[in-house]
Amino acid sequence: MKQIAHGEGGAPSVLQLVDAPVPQPGPAEVLIRVAYAGVNRPDVAQREGRYPPPPGASPVLGLEVAGEVAAVGAAVEGVRVGDAVCALTNGGGYAEYAVVPYGQVLPVPRGLTLAQAASLPENYFTVWTNVFDRGALRAGETFLVHGGSSGIGLAAIQLAHARGATVYTTVGSPEKARACERYGARVAIEYRNEDFVERVRTLTERRGVDLILDMVGGDYVERNLRALAVEGRLVQIAFQAGSRPNADFTLLMVKRLHWTGSTLRPRSADEKAHIAAQLREHVWPLLEAGTVQPVVFEIFDLADARAAHELMQSSRHIGKILLKVAGD
Ligand SMILES: NC(=O)c1ccc[n+]([C@@H]2O[C@H](COP(=O)([O-])OP(=O)(O)OC[C@H]3O[C@@H](n4cnc5c(N)ncnc54)[C@H](OP(=O)(O)O)[C@@H]3O)[C@@H](O)[C@H]2O)c1
Numbered sequence: 001m002k003q004i005a006h007g008e009g010g011a012p013s014v015l016q017l018v019d020a021p022v023p024q025p026g027p028a029e030v031l032i033r034v035a036y037a038g039v040n041r042p043d044v045a046q047r048e049g050r051y052p053p054p055p056g057a058s059p060v061l062g063l064e065v066a067g068e069v070a071a072v073g074a075a076v077e078g079v080r081v082g083d084a085v086c087a088l089t090n091g092g093g094y095a096e097y098a099v100v101p102y103g104q105v106l107p108v109p110r111g112l113t114l115a116q117a118a119s120l121p122e123n124y125f126t127v128w129t130n131v132f133d134r135g136a137l138r139a140g141e142t143f144l145v146h147g148g149s150s151g152i153g154l155a156a157i158q159l160a161h162a163r164g165a166t167v168y169t170t171v172g173s174p175e176k177a178r179a180c181e182r183y184g185a186r187v188a189i190e191y192r193n194e195d196f197v198e199r200v201r202t203l204t205e206r207r208g209v210d211l212i213l214d215m216v217g218g219d220y221v222e223r224n225l226r227a228l229a230v231e232g233r234l235v236q237i238a239f240q241a242g243s244r245p246n247a248d249f250t251l252l253m254v255k256r257l258h259w260t261g262s263t264l265r266p267r268s269a270d271e272k273a274h275i276a277a278q279l280r281e282h283v284w285p286l287l288e289a290g291t292v293q294p295v296v297f298e299i300f301d302l303a304d305a306r307a308a309h310e311l312m313q314s315s316r317h318i319g320k321i322l323l324k325v326a327g328d
Contacts, residue, residue, distance in 0.1 A: 003060055003095035004305045009049035012309040015061075017302065023058070023092065023099045028269070030079050030087070030102050031071040036118035036299070037093040038064040039308045039321040040151065041238070042265070047309065053091045054266040061305075062093020063265070065100075066108060066118035067326065076102040084108045086117035088125050088272060090265070094305060096325055103273025106280060109287040116294040119320035123155040124283055125275050126237060126264050131156055131213055132163075133278075134260050135235045139164025141210040144200060144227060146220065148188055149176035149318045151295075152237070156213055157185050158292040159283065165211075168203060170196050172315065179318045183295070200227045208232060208255075216240050222247035228257055236261030295319030 005018045025031040043061045045051035053059055066086035072079055079085065079102050086108055087100040108117040131137050131145075137160055145156040148169030160167045161184030169180045170191040177188035187203060189196045200209055208229035214220055218241025224234050225247075234257060252259065264272075286292040297317040300308040302325045312321055 001096035002302065003092075004062075004302065006047045006061060009047055012047070012306040012313070014047065015305040015309060017305075020095065022097045025071055025073045025076075025099045027073040027075040028101055028103075029073045029099045030069055030076055030085075030105050032065055032067045032085060032087060032098050032100060032105075033070045034065045034093065034096055034098055034325040035067040035114040036065065037062045037095075037098075037302070037323045037325055038118050038122055038151075039305075039312055039323060040064070040122045041312065042122075043094075044309055044312055057090040057265070058092030058098075060092040060095055062091065062095065062098070062323075063089055064118060064121035065089060065093045065098050065325075066114045069105075070097065072102070078102070079105050084114065084117075086114075086121055088121040088264075088276070094302065094323060096302075101269040101272070103269055104276055106276055106284070109284050111288055111290070112294065115296060115299060115322055115324070118322055119151070119294045119296050120287070122264070123151045123320070124159075124279055125272065126152055127155045127159055127213075128278055128283065129264065129275050130235045130237055130262060131160060131211070132282075133275075134262060135211045135213065135233050137163070137165055137211050142166045142168070142204055142229075143211045143213070144168045144170075144196070144209045145213045146170045146191075147215050148180040148185055150215070151320045152213075152215065153180070154183055154295045154319050155292075158183050159286070161185070162286050162291050168200060168209065176318055179295075183293070197223045197227045204229070211235070213237065218242040218245055219247075221245040222249075222251075225249070225251040225255070225257060228255060230255045231257070233258045233260070237263075297321055299324050
């Protein structure tokens, strides 16, 4: 089969289409003939050598796929050869075939294409476990998500809005602001021109928000503490601007705040299967009803993975970037 290799790592130009053996599924794994694979910011970090795969995971890039089940291991339940599925992989998505633990496989939501389905797993697993599980967002609460136009951001905005929260977000351009407001953000704050702390305090009549999902870090750490309400929660999923901030943490005590975070990839197969079951129950019906929509920005051929990574690093995209491996 063909797959994308990144050799010793580095710039997008290291991404090359190479031949490789088709992986074989273990007893609890499913082999998927990949139609589309999602491109995610963690793939960029892995390509650059800053995010090594966890022990035992495929060294090949690619955290999500959609396609057709080609084979199943002896212990697999509920997934059959020929099923149209999407899946959160442990790596190995940038390839014609990928193996995935069966608990991380979900049906393609009714009415969605394979391309749309490939855009879901990494973002919706991450958003569910961080916003609704760790962050415990409830209907009627206020929620600020940074990076609203990212794959993660648009999933968080739509799900939080659909589940009855008031959503604010930060974005880098007016075009991104309009997109986020179209998908359910009450207000998108253009962080290059406005101080999100002041804006959030005004929007909430100086109370602050109940929950923040942050992927920025750096000087946002202290500013997030200022933007939260008393007893507010902050969930960290990345530190794009640095994880060693020069910050005053006094507000953590004074406002009795809760600060947590997680990374999805190293979590166990059982934990990922548990998140998949939650998505199937709470999120798949919203996707099938059209209440929550996949947002696909651009699709590249697998052989053009380099261009897909260049686009992601330019941050021009709004929503998801995909690789077409076989197509539907
Ligand atoms: N912890 C986990 O389990 C997990 C899983 C998946 C992804 N992630 C992280 O989640 C983030 C989003 O991933 P993605 O794949 O959806 O990537 P993406 O589409 O490339 O999004 C990156 C986003 O970061 C935003 N950003 C950068 N600097 C910002 C700032 N100063 N203020 C506000 N926003 C800022 C960008 O917004 P502008 O272009 O508008 O500046 C962009 O929307 C990444 O950092 C990724 O590493 C974490």
